[in-house]
Amino acid sequence: METVRSTEKVRCGQLSSIKYRSSIERCLTTSHVMSSVSLDQKEQVATSYVTYADLECVDYKYLLCGLSDGGVAIYDTSVVKEGSIYGEVGSVKGGQRGTHKYQVECVQWYPADAGLFSTSSRDKRIKIWDPNRMKVVDQFDIDCHIHHHQMSPVATKHSLLAVAGDSGEVILCDLRSGTSTHRLRGHDGAVRTTQWSPRVQHLIASSGCDRTVRMWDVRGSHPFIMALDANHHAAESFRRNKKIKRIPQAHKSQVVSFCFTHDGLWLLTFGRDGELKLWNSTTGRKMDVSYGEMFTDTRRNLRMAVTPSMHPDLVFLPCKSKVLVLEILTGRLVNVMSGHFSTVFGALYNPSSMNLYTFGNDHNFITWTPKIFDVNELEEDENRTLDLLELPKRQRVTQDNWSSDED
Template sequence: MNKYRVPSSVNLLRAREYGLENSFIHIEQTRRLANFTLCKYRNLTSYHHSSISTMSLEQSEYRYLLSGGANGHICCHDMFPSNLVVKHPIIFQIDRNSNREHHTNNICSLLWYPNDNGLFITLGLDKKLKIWDTNRVKTADEYEFNNFAYSAHMSSTTNTSIIAIGHENGDLRLIDIRTGSNSHIIHAHNKKGICLVKWFNNNPNLLASAGADGQVLFTDIRSSRKYYMALDRDNILTDNQQVNSRTTTSTSSIAHHRGVKSLEFLPDNSHLLTLGGDNHMYLWNVNNGQRLLVNYGPILTDNIRIITLACAQMKHDRTKSLVYVPFGKSIRIYDILSGERLTTLNGHLLPVSTCIYNRLSIELYTCSDDILVWAAIKKQQEDYELSMKTQERRYETTRSLGQILNRDQWSDDEDEV
């Protein structure tokens, strides 16, 4: 935790004198990341009447937050401004009462179109993938499948139009929304099914897929092979050459002993975090597929099918990387490279399923049956609460004086006799 402490003011002034104009910004970002607290006075207009299964924050303005419920309802909140006291309004909602094109079952995935909030994509357990026009809140296109699909993802790179979808029968389907083609199917996993799919951050042709059997496969969609690498939990990064001798392309290679529940690439795309139903979280080298010896301890995943982690990485210092992990009703913050647990955030009443990091305003959004906002505003909240108590005391004092001054001074004539 020491490396996340803020340097003294003298050191900050000295850094500015030496021409390090960005040091203030970097240090402030580092301080905020490790000191999140619950924003008690920032609320979202209530909408969902069931558990919230997933969320998505658009990456063009970092302002509009989509949330999908277990009943198929979808809602969009405006998270601007990020004031100390604010109630975020609903921009639009999609449900059986407001939209005929709504989903009829649990929402599995929500995706904003990369770098453009004019489109967003939804995937539900009603076996339908819908592409929505945000301005009109109407479907622009729709795809229906024969099998259940649990995960969909779109590359964050520019000029992309391909959506990857993982099905319960082990098929990896690619849909090109520009041409409407959905015939490209990769039979990568076995019939236990695919739990998650995730594109690489820096390459629109490479994607990772995770199965219910614990396998994690890397696929190049330009190649005829099903996959070019399979992560193996026994392929550990160490000085012992005998340990490194295992191949990473074997069909028996597994990353977890149970189904994989989370895939999350670090922002610089050098490492991958996986979380499995075996209650283990592993850190992998993306280039060679080796597992790093980082011990995060057991992480309980409860009965949640898909868990979304949030990663934050400092641009000025890659060693300062944090991950926010849902752990039952709380959120744990870990240092990614050391495995040290820095702190735990408590505030939800039900198990948390999704964490979303807003790197523009340096905030964290989490959901269970409700959506909570976290930020480094502990001191501001304490000052606000103190000012409110002071105002209440002044009001009570003024009211008491007013009661004394306005008290009746008359007496009954019979008492005077």
């Protein structure tokens, strides 16, 4: 936003090119502070084992946590109380009325506002909550164990909630009607994760235990678009040539995490084979980016996080007890964040505060704070440059100084 304002000021003649360059440098520098992330032992959440978390995308303040006992809790990350604990907005402990029977597998805020949120569990239920009363206002009963669910962040023409479960189908539930409307069939085995495109509201991707990542268009009667192929065979040929029996696979093992970039142009996938891959979300083609050798020791879903509107864009990838920070388009390793004692289950990035939240199998919820960049050096350089520009200009050696009689 600062860059947009600066560009407009330059266009109107209100900002010099020197100051504009300085403002651009400030914006670009914010993307490099992640190379010096430090562990913040002060700000934590006072709760039991966090199994999944989500941050509302309106004010980026309210942190929603799913708990191991089937309960939920909401924290205000802008308020820190005594004992350096995030201020609790509301919570429901496991065992109370309305909570899940087993641990919460997934939570999500309603994308448009913080007026409701959803939770799911292996008890085959998706619950819709009113955060003001911390009460369940609706519920979907699914005929299989649930691993993940998600609502579209950009939908304006539908209110579908996609469910990934053991049935091998992506189940679409309509929040308006309260019923299951569609089932996307094609996976051979359990569906582990679903992700709506942040760019196209009717486009959804799903990953399964069958090592595949499939793209779907929920508008038509034949929703399947393509399956991502790590062997560089065109996904388009698989879609059109029905004689091909080989099913394209994205990884050599189960896909444990994947997500779209903020602009929806790229798709990142991570499998138990230890490979992180980048795909063109439109063509389905695998990009030639090497992220190096990685490992994971879990079969459960992992939540990776990507940065919005940064240069360069970064991905935070849970890798055993560490979190790797990598440049998305180059694969360069920016940082390795060590603080957990066991497997990290998820990472959550706050674009407002630039903090990173991680949670894992060691029952710890950790806040990571980026290094605060001191802009004094940039301002001093800018002032020195302006002083030089204000000095009297020397006349050129070859300049003609004579004047004619006519002048």
